[in-house]
Amino acid sequence: MTRKSFSFTCFAEQPFYRAVNAGLIDVCAIKPGQHVIDLACGTGAITQLILQKLQGMRDSLVIAIDSSAEALQQARAKLAVTQANMVRLIEGRAEQLSVLVREKVDAVVLCNAIHMMTEKEIVTQEALKVLRPGGIFAFNTTFFAGAEPPETVTFYRKWMFRAIRILRDQYQLALRKGDKVESRRQLTAQAYVKLLETQGFTLREEHIDPVAVPLEGWLGISQFQDFIEGALPGVPLEAGCQALQQAITQVMDELKLQAVPRNWLSIVAARP
Numbered sequence: 001m002t003r004k005s006f007s008f009t010c011f012a013e014q015p016f017y018r019a020v021n022a023g024l025i026d027v028c029a030i031k032p033g034q035h036v037i038d039l040a041c042g043t044g045a046i047t048q049l050i051l052q053k054l055q056g057m058r059d060s061l062v063i064a065i066d067s068s069a070e071a072l073q074q075a076r077a078k079l080a081v082t083q084a085n086m087v088r089l090i091e092g093r094a095e096q097l098s099v100l101v102r103e104k105v106d107a108v109v110l111c112n113a114i115h116m117m118t119e120k121e122i123v124t125q126e127a128l129k130v131l132r133p134g135g136i137f138a139f140n141t142t143f144f145a146g147a148e149p150p151e152t153v154t155f156y157r158k159w160m161f162r163a164i165r166i167l168r169d170q171y172q173l174a175l176r177k178g179d180k181v182e183s184r185r186q187l188t189a190q191a192y193v194k195l196l197e198t199q200g201f202t203l204r205e206e207h208i209d210p211v212a213v214p215l216e217g218w219l220g221i222s223q224f225q226d227f228i229e230g231a232l233p234g235v236p237l238e239a240g241c242q243a244l245q246q247a248i249t250q251v252m253d254e255l256k257l258q259a260v261p262r263n264w265l266s267i268v269a270a271r272p
Contacts, residue, residue: 006228006237007071011220012045020140020211021111024266025049027205028138032057034106037130038064039094040113044075050109051079051086063101065090095119097126104132110139115186116226124199131271137201140266142211145188147263149210155251155260160231162247167235171243176234189265201269209266212259218248 011017025046030036030053038047041064054060064079064087066072072089079087092100094110094117108127117123127137141147148156167173187195193206221227222244225237232240252260 006223006225006241007043008224008226009043009074010223011217012042014214014217014220016211016213016217017112018045018049020209020264021046022049023209024111024138024140024268025053025109027266027268028107028109028136030054030107033059035061035063035103037097037101037105037108038062039097039108039110039127040116041066041075041089042068042071044078046109046111047075047079047087054086056086060086061088062086063088063090063105065092065094065097065100067091067093095122095126097123098129101130103130105130105135106132107136107138110137112141112143114139114192115141115143120187120195121199124196124201128199128201128271133271135271136204136268137196137271138266138268140264142262142264143186144192144263144265145186146208147186147265149261149263152260152262155255155257158251158255159244159247162251163232163240163243166243166246167232167239171239173235173239175232189267192265192267196267196269200272202272203267203269205266205268207266209264210261211264213262214259215249215252218252218260219245222248 030050032055036050038050041047044064047062047064050062064075069091072091076089090100108131114120131137164175189206189208193203196203223241228237228240228244231244
């Protein structure tokens with residue numbers, strides 16, 4: 001398995017994940033002719049959803065930003081057959097947004113990535129800087145305090161216990177306890193709302209939706225580097241991926257589960 005295999009791509013292409021993000025895009029009420037930033041765009045899956053709302057209008061623009069040159073290269077290839085003239089791809093960090101984008105925009109969309117950003121206050125400040133008055137900042141995440149419904153506790157315990165046992169028995173590996181990756185430092189929904197209001201945003205909408213994640217989704221997230229490092233710290237990525245995937249397949253079969261619910265937090269705020 002190559003390094004490229006440990007990207008978010010497999011999970012991002014899942015139908016349920018696209019549906020979650022399509023719902024966030026709908027709430028933003030993006031209209032043809034607007035300029036929209038797709039922050040932490042990855043390989044362009046959300047960019048495609050935004051483009052559908054802009055309907056090919058000449059003045060429309062999506063500014064897709066990501067810190068990964070590899071992800072942007074994949075996004076460029078994916079978007080080449082669509083409205084490529086409506087997309088501007090930029091490599092850079094979310095914390096430098098107002099430097100990367102000098103113009104004012106109508107919306108900043110950040111799908112399932114804010115939990116990985118260490119400087120969340122700076123990210124929200126930067127979003128405020130680039131928005132026009134009345135502009136929308138919208139984000140979602142399934143890595144927040146409250147993402148795991150109480151009835152799934154047994155599922156997660158069995159999954160992690162089984163993965164650790166597979167690492168020990170098949171790979172002679174043990175976890176190395178250390179600092180958590182940023183996605184494991186989870187804020188509550190209330191903390192995110194307070195963060196936005198402190199920076200000057202006006203809350204438009206905040207809701208939590210249960211989403212049924214099938215086996216394919218768990219297999220996909222088990223290929224993602226950040227998830228592997230958070231769940232199995234100190235373990236080589238390939239071994240961690242294999243252990244997580246083998247364990248989740250076994251546990252869902254034993255528990256006779258077709259899917260496992262996971263809560264998604266969505267927040268939409270506006271610049272006054």
